[in-house]
Amino acid sequence: MGGILEGKRILVAGVTMDNSLGFAAAKVAQEQGATVLITNFGRALNITKRIAKRLPVEPPVLELDVTNEEHLAGLESAVREHVDGLDGVVHSIAFAPQDALGGNFLNTQWPDVATAVHVSAYSLKGLSMAAMPLLKEGASIVGLTFDASVAWPSYDWMGVAKAGLESCARYLARDLGPKGIRVNLVSAGYTKTLAAGAIPGADVMGTIWGERAPLGWDVxxxxxxxxxxxxxxxxFFPKTTGEIVHVDGGYHAMGA
Structure with missing residues (x-):
C-alpha cells in the first residue's frame, strides 16, 4: 500500500543540512511515496548534494536562489528535466544578517532588514509564482514559520520577517485559491537546526519549551x-488554505 503522497511530485526549496526542517519534510515525503526534488544555491549547494545522499532516495538537487530573478525564471525548465510538473512545493527558506538578530533590533539598518524580508517573506510569493506553470489544480504550497504573534528573545527582525511571511501566505491563499492551489504554513516549535544556531541566545527557548508545552517537546x-x-x-486537507498549523507541543496555546 502506498503512502499519502504516492505518485506526487514535490519540490522542497531550501535544504542544507540533515538537521533542517526542510530535510525532515523531504524525508517524510519520500517515505510517503513522493518523488522529491530539493534546492539550494551558492557555496551551500555542494553541501546539499552530499546531504541528499542521506535521504531514503537520493533526489535531484537544483540550484535556486529565491532572490535571483534568473534562477526563478529558470525554475520551470530545471524541474522539467526531472519531472513533468509539481503537486506540491515546500518553502523552507529564511535568512537574516547577524546585525538583524541578537538584540540589535533598534540599531538594525534598512539594508539588513530588507535582506531578511526579501529572503524570508517575499520569497514565498516569488517561489510560488515561479512554480505556477508546474502546479496543477489541487496542488499545495507549504511554508515553515516560527510564531510571529509575539516577540521572542534575540529573534528581532527575523520575527518581523516571519510576520510578513504569515501575511503573505494569507494573500497567496486568497489569490491562488481560484486556481485550486492551497497555501498553508506550519509553525514549528523551537528546534535545534543550523538556522536556529545562527541566532545569538536563542537556545534559551529550548530550555523553557519542554517545560511549558503540554505535550512535551524535544528540540x-x-x-x-x-x-x-x-x-x-x-x-487530506482539500479545503484548508490560509492556515497556520502549530507543531509545538501546544506551547503557543499556553498563557504561562
Whole structure:
C-alpha cells in the first residue's frame, strides 16, 4: 500500500543540512511515496548534494536562489528535466544578517532588514509564482514559520520577517485559491537546526519549551514537523488554505 503522497511530485526549496526542517519534510515525503526534488544555491549547494545522499532516495538537487530573478525564471525548465510538473512545493527558506538578530533590533539598518524580508517573506510569493506553470489544480504550497504573534528573545527582525511571511501566505491563499492551489504554513516549535544556531541566545527557548508545552517537546525532533508538512501536501486537507498549523507541543496555546 502506498503512502499519502504516492505518485506526487514535490519540490522542497531550501535544504542544507540533515538537521533542517526542510530535510525532515523531504524525508517524510519520500517515505510517503513522493518523488522529491530539493534546492539550494551558492557555496551551500555542494553541501546539499552530499546531504541528499542521506535521504531514503537520493533526489535531484537544483540550484535556486529565491532572490535571483534568473534562477526563478529558470525554475520551470530545471524541474522539467526531472519531472513533468509539481503537486506540491515546500518553502523552507529564511535568512537574516547577524546585525538583524541578537538584540540589535533598534540599531538594525534598512539594508539588513530588507535582506531578511526579501529572503524570508517575499520569497514565498516569488517561489510560488515561479512554480505556477508546474502546479496543477489541487496542488499545495507549504511554508515553515516560527510564531510571529509575539516577540521572542534575540529573534528581532527575523520575527518581523516571519510576520510578513504569515501575511503573505494569507494573500497567496486568497489569490491562488481560484486556481485550486492551497497555501498553508506550519509553525514549528523551537528546534535545534543550523538556522536556529545562527541566532545569538536563542537556545534559551529550548530550555523553557519542554517545560511549558503540554505535550512535551524535544528540540531534536524534526519528524513531527515533517509529518505536518506532508499532511498539508497530501489530499487530506482539500479545503484548508490560509492556515497556520502549530507543531509545538501546544506551547503557543499556553498563557504561562
Amino acid at each position: 531534536e525532533d524534526r519528524e513531527a514537523t515533517g509529518l505536518a508538512v506532508v499532511a498539508l501536501l497530501s489530499d
